[in-house]
Amino acid sequence: MARTTPILDVPAAQCSVFWSRIFPFLRWxxxxxxxxxxxxxxxxxxxxxxxxxxxxxxxxxxxxxxxxxxxxxxxxxxxxxxxxxxxxxxxxxxxxxxxxxxxxxxxxxxxxxxxxxxxxxxxxxxxxxxxxxxxxxxxxxxxxxxxxxxxxxxxxxxxxxxxxxxxxxxxxxxxxxxxxxxxxxxxxxxxxxxxxxxxxxxxxxxxxxxxxxxxxxxxxxxxxxxxxxxxxxxxxxxxxxxxxxxxxxxxxxxxxxxxxxxxxxxxxxxxxxxxxxxxxxxxxxxxxxxxxxxxxxxxxxxxxxxxxxxxxxxxxxxxxxxxxxxxxxxxxxxxxxxxxxxxxxxxxxxxxxxxxxxxxxxxxxxxxxxxxxxxxxxxxxxxxxxHIANIVRTSKRETAVLAVTFFATLFVELEFAIYAGVMLSLVIYLMRTSRPGIVSRVPDPAAPNRHLVTDPKLPECPQLKIVRVDGSLFFGAVDHVQGAFQRFAEQNPGQKHLLVIGNGINFIDIAGAEMLVQEAKRREAQGGGLYLAKVKDEACHILKRGGYADTFGREHIYATKGDAIESIFKKLDRSICERCDRRIFLECGSVPHAEKAPEAKATA
Incomplete structure (x- = not known):
């Protein structure tokens, strides 16, 4: 039979809400x-x-x-x-x-x-x-x-x-x-x-x-x-x-x-x-x-x-x-x-x-x-x-789930095959969520307001590292995120300040909040600091309610990236800024270049 227009749901007002919950057929x-x-x-x-x-x-x-x-x-x-x-x-x-x-x-x-x-x-x-x-x-x-x-x-x-x-x-x-x-x-x-x-x-x-x-x-x-x-x-x-x-x-x-x-x-x-x-x-x-x-x-x-x-x-x-x-x-x-x-x-x-x-x-x-x-x-x-060809072609992890379930179905108990496939798919899901994306961000010199972009070819500030975290900071992701922060510090020891753009963080649990506190204390001991910008209200709630924001400073949490950079810039080592030739922030224009010492004349 040819189908013309779809039949949409009947409004709940046409039947008693109470009875329609008990007898769903009253809805249609x-x-x-x-x-x-x-x-x-x-x-x-x-x-x-x-x-x-x-x-x-x-x-x-x-x-x-x-x-x-x-x-x-x-x-x-x-x-x-x-x-x-x-x-x-x-x-x-x-x-x-x-x-x-x-x-x-x-x-x-x-x-x-x-x-x-x-x-x-x-x-x-x-x-x-x-x-x-x-x-x-x-x-x-x-x-x-x-x-x-x-x-x-x-x-x-x-x-x-x-x-x-x-x-x-x-x-x-x-x-x-x-x-x-x-x-x-x-x-x-x-x-x-x-x-x-x-x-x-x-x-x-x-x-x-x-x-x-x-x-x-x-x-x-x-x-x-x-x-x-x-x-x-x-x-x-x-x-x-x-x-x-x-x-x-x-x-x-x-x-x-x-x-x-x-x-x-x-x-x-x-x-x-x-x-x-x-x-x-x-x-x-x-x-x-x-x-x-x-x-x-x-x-x-x-x-x-x-x-x-x-x-x-x-x-x-x-x-x-x-x-x-x-x-x-x-x-x-x-x-x-x-x-x-x-x-x-x-x-x-x-x-x-x-x-x-x-x-x-x-x-x-x-x-x-x-x-x-x-x-x-x-x-x-x-x-x-x-679908088998599409899975094999597009995802190694999903291919692993497919293969495990398929061979378990053939060679072991069928109910175990279902459980094995489900457990493996859950493990892969947890692995994905426990490894949130962490990307470096730098100002775009071609943009009038120098908004942040991800481009490894552009220079970074020698004192301030800016990263965006795309994923939740929960107990399963703490080790991955903390390890990434420490690698950044080892690769560029001079970048003692770390600004985390948090609009991609959906929520933060207690383990994630404690990790942020530890990272803030470690950087403060080195003369730097940890800062958060654009953190969602849901994610920020536990930081404030648990007192973690007070521990590393509520003043280190900013509503916008611009406010964060403007405030952090004042804490940077001015002598390093004077000698820096990168000048990637708008605020860098307020810092004069250090005078170069005259070259020594050659002597006979």
Whole structure:
């Protein structure tokens, strides 16, 4: 549907502020009209067709029966639509979440077993509790501190793991469940001569069908059509007689009630993995919601999105749904299809439930080889080659975060890979903030008022060093800044006076204030001084409140650079100024040149 003008937020005055906070859907409900209902219904039907094959595929990645992927696409999207902040975000099963669920739960139970299902539901409930708690605590800004490189690296690694795990179904060989990445490839090469040509043929035809639709008919439901083609081919070849495994029929029913395992042992075993699922889900949901909001001109409330995702997982765990999050491709399709309100996601869930009730028996003819081919395509599309190339090309530090997360995903525990990437991105962030920029400033002789510039070719005053600090003076940056000040003193011992331009200093903590006091005392002992100019009120507050300004002198804090230079100039050694030929300050013109001693005449 063509989109003309964006739908902006409804003023809060149209509904009770109190009730809209408890029930966020009251904020967009006034938008619902006949035209919006039609647009949302069309978008919902489109989304239901798309999520049908994806739900089955993602559940297989998670080690769950296929129907659980469809249940996850029915219940959580409704809760997330009602209690989230985005009008276009579609929640449900995702690839990255599915593979973390499998990696976490498969350590404690056999994939597909009743115990595995119950532990997956417990993991989902715990993840929802974490997400809800973060949302209630108003910590929605946490995701801003997680580098995008972590998500890109983890997703790329997860894509390779997904494709590797499906090769046994693609080739028709037996590989034990739970094998590591390296062991899986060892088993593939060891059993390469046992490949089933009928299974591989179905997989290749399905794969070719998907790729063909991606190239020539990208807006058609290529995954669904490819699964039908694979099923028809399996029926034509005679699946039972050639060892062609089938997915099997799943129940044609709505999501049944379920109960997670709340025993202390299960909660302790799954606590760490649930936190990884929660953080990964929040990163996906908030980043996707914000990317679509840029197009729809809608404001996203990160805290409300946390609450919506948390409630979706908590409620979903009691309706046979495993961990869910925002889906990029389904959200993008929902927006492109003309959705106006979150009712599109609700309509998609209802339409999917109707499809399952009618067509569930057809899944009995779906070969696992066709599903494996679909998952290989899904894995390939997960790898963001454009962003990977851009990260490698532009930043060594972000490349390190990407590489660590990627290789940790392949070779260690998946939740550890997420934690490793997040911790490394935080370390890099702290390294950046702990090394504020410190640049020398000198007057520009070509300017009438000689404003300060950064130019290493211009001369400096032999007695006064002027620097600008671009960054906060907090405990993590103290060592770097103090070391820079001391290097300046060692390089030019005559520059006993130091003027710090502080308009780039956002705040100063106690450690930073004490460092300034120490530097001031050291320079005073040498006959110089430390001075501050253009310091922000917020940064100056702690200096005055803690008495640090009194220690090194309130008169050493200036409102402007001009006032600072004029005052400091009076404290400079006049004999040095008289012999100086640089004359870089306007005040230098008031100092006469020292008379040169007459040259001694040569004697015979």
């Amino acid at each position: 409900w006034p938008l619902v009209q006949r035209d919006t209902l039609k647009a949302d219904l069309i978008a919902g039907l489109t989304g239901a067709v798309i999520v049908l094959p994806q739900g089955i595929a993602f559940a297989m990645i998670a080690g769950l029966p296929p129907v659980y992927g469809l249940y996850t696409a029915m219940v959580p999207p409704v809760i997330a639509a009602l209690f989230g902040s985005s009008r276009h975000l579609i929640s449900g099963p995702t690839t990255a979440i599915s593979i973390v669920v499998f990696a976490t739960v498969s350590k404690f139970a056999e994939p597909g077993s009743a115990q595995f299902i119950q532990m997956a539901l417990t993991l989902t409930f715990l993840a929802g509790v974490y997400q809800l708690a973060l949302g209630v605590a108003r910590m929605g800004a946490l995701v801003n501190f997680i580098s995008h490189s972590v998500v890109v690296g983890f997703t790329a690694g997860a894509a390779i793991l997904i494709a590797t795990s499906q090769l046994k179904h693609f080739l028709g060989i037996h590989i034990p469940a739970g094998e590591s990445f390296l062991h899986t490839w060892q088993d593939i090469f060891r059993q390469f001569h046992e490949i089933n040509p009928y299974v591989t043929g179905i997989a290749v035809v399905t794969l070719a069908t998907v790729v063909g639709f991606m190239i020539y008919r990208p807006r058609w439901p290529g995954l669904l059509i490819a699964m039908v083609v694979g099923s028809l081919l399996a029926m034509a070849l005679g699946a039972p007689t050639h060892g062609i495994a089938l997915v099997g029929e799943f129940p044609a029913s709505l999501p049944p009630l379920s109960l997670p395992d709340f025993s202390l042992g299960s909660l302790k075993a799954l606590g760490s993995g649930a936190l990884a699922v929660a953080m990964l889900g929040l990163m996906e949901a908030v980043s996707i919601a914000r990317s679509v909001a840029l197009k729809s001109h809608q404001r996203i409330d990160g805290n409300q999105e946390f609450i919506g995702q948390g409630l979706a997982n908590m409620v979903g765990s009691f309706f046979s749904s495993y961990a869910s999050s925002g889906s990029f491709n389904r959200t993008g399709l929902n927006y492109d299809a003309g959705a106006v309100t979150p009712l599109a996601g609700i309509f998609a869930a209802i339409a999917l439930a109707a499809i399952v009730l009618v067509f569930a028996p057809l899944a009995a003819h779906l070969p696992t080889a066709a599903m494996a081919a679909v998952l290989v395509v899904v894995a390939w599309r997960l790898i963001d080659f454009h």
